[in-house]
Amino acid sequence: MKEAFEILSDHIKDVRRDEPMASHTSFQVGGPADVMALPGTAEEVRLVIKTARYLDCPLFVMGRGTNLLVTSRGIRGIVMKLADNFSGIEFDGECVVAKCGTPLAAAHCLGGAEFLGGIPGTLGGAVTMNAGAYGGEIADFVEEVFLSSPSGDLVLQRGEMDFGYRHSILEAVPMIVTGVRLRLVPCCEEESLDRLRELNDRRRSKQPLEYPSAGSTFKRPEGGYAGTLIEQTGLKGLRIGGAEVSEKHAGFVINRGGASPEELIALIEEVQARVFQASGIHLTPEVKIMGER
DSSP: OHHHHHHHHTTOSOEEEEEEGGGSSTTOOOOEEEEEEOOOSHHHHHHHHHHHHHHTOOEEEESSSTTEEEOTTOEEEEEEEOSGGGOOEEEETTEEEEETTSBGGGGGGSTTOGGGGGOOSBHHHHHHHTOEETTEEGGGTEEEEEEEETTEEEEEEGGGSOOBTTBOGGGTSOOEEEEEEEEOOOOOHHHHHHHHHHHHHHHHHHSOTTSOBOSOOBOOOTTSOHHHHHHHTTOTTOEETTEEEOSSOTTOEEEOSSOOHHHHHHHHHHHHHHHHHHHSOOOOBSSEEESOO
């Protein structure tokens, strides 16, 4: 990966070799990425894409790492991080145009989108997986999505995104979100802030925010809730090493302290197996597991 590092370093200010992914994920675990690039412009994003294609090496795009679990052996190829280095909001009439690395918390300025304020990810990742909470989804506010790929740039309208529960067309299309146009909804700022505080208080009281995790570990199964199924199976507090099914909310697998990525993965798989054995329901991880096994 020396050639990739040299090419990217000539044009991008922040490029790193053997970067520990534990410093870039909310689980606070993970081995090294061969090369990590943190571009600051759309032109630099395109350069990273073209470099990976030219060298025929893997490219993984991440935001804040709040929905990511990386193995101890790390990630081969190039990791492109789009977070604080690629964020910003501009107002455009009745819309907001935001770069993909903009934190979701910034979107609480949209009336009715207060539920986004406590989700610790980025807009790019949120649009890709149609993030949501408390009955709301980011898809409710999307007007356009700006994308980049090796073959050029593209703009998709909301109706072209195939939004569904924790799903969009981008899960199957090799394109990178660089920005989003969101529709503003008129609202009373005081009422919006009150709603934001209410939702954040609810999160703090019910979720294990004091421990490293990736939020809700599993997608909601049809007709029920993952946390309820896990609790009914008697798995609250189940531990493998430093990994634990939270006592506070069974839908969260947490790093209780000193957990390895493999312990976290093993616990996720054990929960899946036991819930399936007890109920016949297969829980699908919402957490993205990356890296060499």
